[in-house]
Amino acid sequence: MNQQGEEKLLQNSGKIMWIVFLSGLVSALNTGTLYIAYLDLAEHFHSDLSTTQWLTIMYSLTSAMITPVAGYFSKRYSLRKALLTALIIMIVASACCTLAVNMQMLIGCRAIQGIAGGLMMPLSLAIIYQWIPKEKQGRFLSISLMGMSMGPAIGPTLSGLFLATVGWQAIFLCNVPITLADLYLVYRIIPKENGCKDDLLDYKSILTVFCGTMFILLSFYQAGKTGWQRPTLWLGLILGCVLLYVFVRGQLKAQEKALLDFRIFRNQKFTVSVILSAILYANITLGAFLLPVFLESAMGMEPLPAGMVLFFPALCMALATPVAGRVYEKLSARTQLIGGLNVMILGNVLVTTFKQDTALWMIVMFLCVRYIGAAFANVPSLDYGLGALPKNKASEGTAMNNWIKSMAISMSLSIFTAIYALEERQHIAELLRQGIVQSAAVAQTAVIVNSHLFWLQAGTLLLGLLLIVATTEKKKA
Secondary structure (H helix, E strand, O other), X not given: OOHHHHHHHHHOHHHHHHHHHHHHHHHHHHHHOOOOOHHHHHHHOOOOHHHHOHHHHHHHHHHHHHHHHHHHHHHHHOHHHHHHHHHHHHHHHHHHHHOOOOHHHHHHXXXXXXXXXXXXXXXXXXXXXHHOOHHHHHHHHHHHHHHHHHHHHHHHHHHHHXXXXXXXXXXXXXXXXXXXXXXXXXXXXXXXXXXXXXXXXXXXXXXXXHHHHHHHHHHHHHHHHHOOOOHHHHHHHHHHHHHXXXXXXXXXXXXXXXXXXXXXXXOXXXXXHHHHHHHHHHHHHHHHHHHHHHHHHOOOOOHHHHHHHHHHHHHHHHHHHHHHHHHHOOOOHHHHHHHHHHHHHHHHHHHOOOOOOOOHHHHHHHHHHHHHHHHHHHHHHHHHHHOOOOHHHHHHHHHHHHHHHHHHXXXXXXXXHHHHHHHHHHHHHHHHXXXXXXXXXXXXXXXXXXXXXXXXXXXXXXXXXXXHHHHOOOOOO
16 A cells, blocks of 8 residues: 555544444344344244254354455455455345345345355454554454444344334344445545456365365254264265365465465464454353353243343443453553453353342343453454564454354354253253153253353363463563
């Protein structure tokens, strides 16, 4: 970029904050609004719940498949063109969702939304690390994470409100005005650049990483529902791993012409950052999955009141994120990560104490502790690695981080779903043998399994904490 373009960006830094905030918000709303809408959508389209859940599965699948090549499209066509294209696709796909006449069509539109979302997040984060001065990157990153945190905060509440008033279409239409505003800002603020179109599009590598990601994630999704006994499931998992191995090996040989430069993993800070952010986001997503189940199954709450209970902790995380960004300007990554992870571990341990008669104010307070810890750990977990890369590797670094993070989230959800189903069957059967009625057995089981799984999450966070202590220096990073 020329000097005039850089000066323009610095003069419009406030508007760039809006770009990264709105991109994060749109991405989060695409999943946050569906958490309590499954039953209504299944009833409207005369579908079963397992089919309806593919609205989220398909979005996550296509998002994870496209993310690895986001950096390539940024280099080939320029970051501005790639991000504008992703925003336009999101607007069109969201509008098409409202026109769906059956569940299959709606799932197809969600797949297209996932493609747009898989491009939007790494490209919007690349803006920060490509054009924002290093001393301000943490603050801008916290604004993006704040937008992403707003999805779980307002998504379930908005969804319940829409379903009770204007109808299910508003769930998919609500992000269109936000995306249009983001589109306008990107068009006006991000300078034009020339892409590098000398290299031919590597269709073979793109197809390989698409199929490898798809086979692995589909195998884990099916394992979460049916268990690990099916041979076809293992065949898909092995095939996916082989395809990704072929892809990685090919990219290492291609070097400068690679879709993804895996040599950036030679940077220890980036490698540690990727592992840690994957652990953190898997924990945040698992909480959003497990907590509604606990509130509805153990405490007998309806979806809308359950969403309201989860609103305040998620809002607390959203509001704490920019504060974490400010604090990060004064602390080292090591110090803030250790503090944030310790608070998050404490929050998970507190959640394991939830019972059927636990007061709602106590549930909200304990969840706020967990989410505040997540907010303070999130900012340095990303910036620690992405900030250590050269500017020309920003798009690839953010794409790589988002790809691995998406894989970790999807796989952890599948594993925890399988564990939940297994423990649920065992505990319910045992309680029924003891003469406890079905409804009480289900409620007691939800308490027991919720405690076990949050202990397991605390363990994964402890591993992340040990990784940080072992690999980072005590001085300012």
